[in-house]
Amino acid sequence: MKELFSPRWFKSRASESLPDEALRRNIERATETALKKRADVVGAFPEWESYRTAARAVKEHVLENLSSYLASFEEHARANGSTVLYARDGVEACALVMDIVLSAGTRTVVKSKSMTSEEIGLSAALGRSGIQAVETDLGEYIVQLAGEPPSHITAPALHKSRRDIGRLFEQKLGLPYSDEPETLTAVARSVLRDRFFEAGVGISGVNFGLADSGAICVVENEGNARMATTLPPVHIALMGVEKLLPDMRCLALFLDMLARSATGQRLSSYTSIIRGPKRADEWDGPDVLYIIILDNGRTDIFADSRFRSVLSCIRCGACLNVCPVYRVVGGHAYGSAYPGPIGAVLAPFFHGKEDGRHLPYASSLCGACAEICPVRIDIPRLLLLHRGETVRERRAPLIERFLMKAYACVVKRPALYALTGHLLRAFAPLATDEHGLLRIPTRAKTRTFPAPAEKTFREIWKEEGIGST
């Protein structure tokens, strides 16, 4: 059962990855670089804080007017010649894609990076029907070759060293070993170039949909999304229902924030604003464009006003880079397409309350994610809300429920509280050495339990009186 990629196994997977120092080095290098570059460009952007406020306000405004913006998007997209389809969940979305691919009569599909497609397991679904869905983003290509899911929202292979990738290419592609990033990239370029030409369908995600024009916007650095949306005769764009923006002025605002937050660039190399299929007098581009609008639990989040803000997320991945938990356990431990703090908020919605409840505990609630979030999502507060729900619904482990009950019982009774304090004080020395009775969680194995103060607070209070310090 443990092979199953699910948040249910967070604890055991996290303890597996904790001793992996190579993994930690890889993650640290990647996240540190991203954070440093981000700090540089954000530091040179004095309007940043007011942009964050505005970006969040725009997202809230869109959600409050979602039915009219959606209607407008659909109307304009259709007028531009795109076909707009809806999918209630991942199964429906995969079925729609499958139908299109089969009627296009192709066996090869090229994909550019799309978190939404990871969320619904699209590649696997296509694979089961004998259709080869080739990931074309370099990082995604690497993890696909390795048979692994991505471990980061914007840098899917960040957990791998150049040596890991060199060995992988040697094994899977039968090439002489090299660990030079330039050489490895050139290999991927040449293998994938042929795929782009052979594919009958290209699949992309959508970063933003523009309600006033029916256009979709795809942001990337490598050019693979441009290829996947230009070369195959059919383009399928998979868009979460919350991805709309009113117009291009709003797009300008979000473009200023997305790349800065994600990779520390002012703007990504390529931002494609696709207004529909190729025009009659144009020379290249897809003949047909399908836009699949996906719900898959989003309207459930929408219906719960406490969690609605999480739909503002632009998937920049900054909260992962800054998260002390993500940085030590890595993305795979989360067992979800969306790892890290934002993934922990989404998990109970995307994986169900039983499996998803583990991730909101994968946080120290330090608040770094809320501080860095370009759309000011208060992630720690949302994690606490999830935790509260888990407790109220009695899903927490028995031992935890018992201890919390006991704690509540003690703190409500002053005499009992004082007595317990004295007892713990008396027994504390047993916990301070390595043979102690109290077991401290794995992470703290190398630390010693602090010795309690000589006197309790109440004793000091009594002795020194109010007001003296």
Place this chain on the structure above:
Amino acid sequence: MGAREDILHRIRSIVGDGPGTECARSELQEIFRGIPIRRIEEVIPTFCRHVNEAGGETSIVHSWAEAAHRVRDIHPSGPVFVAAHPEFREAGFSSLIQSASGRGEVLEVPEEGMELQVRDVFGSVFARNAAGVGRALYGFADSGAVLLVSSPFECRSLSLLVATHIAVLHESAIFPTFADAVESIEEYVRTSSPGALTLVAGPSKTADIEKVLVTGVHGPSRFAVVIFQNPPLASSTVGGGTR
């Protein structure tokens, strides 16, 4: 109920139909009033600096002949594909590039009555060492990006399936920010209705392997902007110089 009706119904049951477009528009206005205007000093030098920082290169030219030489400086050997813009043709740009010193064929793409599919031209081994010379509608100083538009005169592959992409841009079409150009872009879209608009900032790049920057992943490994200072480009078909 179908998926569409079901999803729309769910959304409507949560927020209703919304307060209407007029109200929504004024609410947006209000949000944007809270943002300070970004000021970019020295637009052209800033643009050049940011193109460079994004991994691209810039040069300023004053005539088509100079632009043609610049193209050959950047791409001294190997084929050159030149977009079929009326103003390129008017100026005889491809012949000028042909006569500039350098090795490799110069081809106008798409050619009139072209039999081959664009994908055949650019899918060939021939194209792998080619430069694509096209137009950029606008440039943006704060990001160092240029805006490309698909048109009957310029295909998307010209800036994508080549080793070097060279974009000719008019100096007066460089805006401080993308936000400053939104109205002009919308005007262009209303009149020309392109299938795609693409912002390009630097060459194709990745840092997926140990955060080491590698250029030329899928798209061009080199990106150059040739800024036309004076005289201005003639035609209005590309919308440059409308500011």
